[in-house]
Amino acid sequence: MKIQEVIVVEGKDDTKRIQMAVNADTLETRGSAISDETLAQIEELHEKRGIIVFTDPDFSGEKIRKIIQEAVPGVKHAFLKRKDATPDHKGSLGVEHASVEAIQEALRNLYTECLEQPPLIEQALLMQEGLINGKEAKQKRRLLGEKLGIGYVNGKQLYKRLNLFQITPTQLLNALSEIKEEIDE
Incomplete structure (x- = not known):
C-alpha cells in the first residue's frame, strides 16, 4: 500500500512500524x-x-493533533483504536505497538477536516443521546469514537470533532444503534 501524503508521527518507533505496514x-x-x-x-x-x-x-497524541490542526488547517487524520495500540507487555500506548493490519485499516479510513462548513450536529442531539453528561457518557463516547474511527474525545471536544469531519446526524445515530448492545452489557 503506497501513501502519497507524508504521515506525521510522534517518534522513530512509530516510523518503523508505519513503514512495516x-x-x-x-x-x-x-x-x-x-x-x-x-x-x-x-x-x-x-x-x-x-x-x-x-x-x-x-x-x-491528541495534544499534537490539536496543535497541527490549528497551525495547518485541512490536514487528514488517521485514528487507531486504543485496543489496537496497546502493547502485549506493560508500557505506553502507541502507534509503535499496532499491528500492520490495524495501521493499514486506520490509513484506509482517513478523515479530512471540513473547514468553514456549518455544523451538521447540534449540541442538543449529543445531550439527548447521552453523549454529554450522564453515567454512561464516557463509555458511549469511547465506543462511538471507535465505531466512527475518530478517536476518543471528551464531551467538550466531541461536538467539534463530529462537525470538523462533517459526520451527519444519520451516521451518528446509526453508529449509536450499533454500539447500543455493548453499552447495555
Missing part, C-alpha cells in the same frame, strides 16, 4: 512540544504532498 514517508514531531520549525515543515509538506496526522490515541 505501508510504503510512506513520515515526519516525526519528537514529542508533544512541536517546534515552530517542525510546524513550518508540516505546512510546506501539506501544500506540496498533503499531510496525514497519525498520533497515539492518548493525551499527548
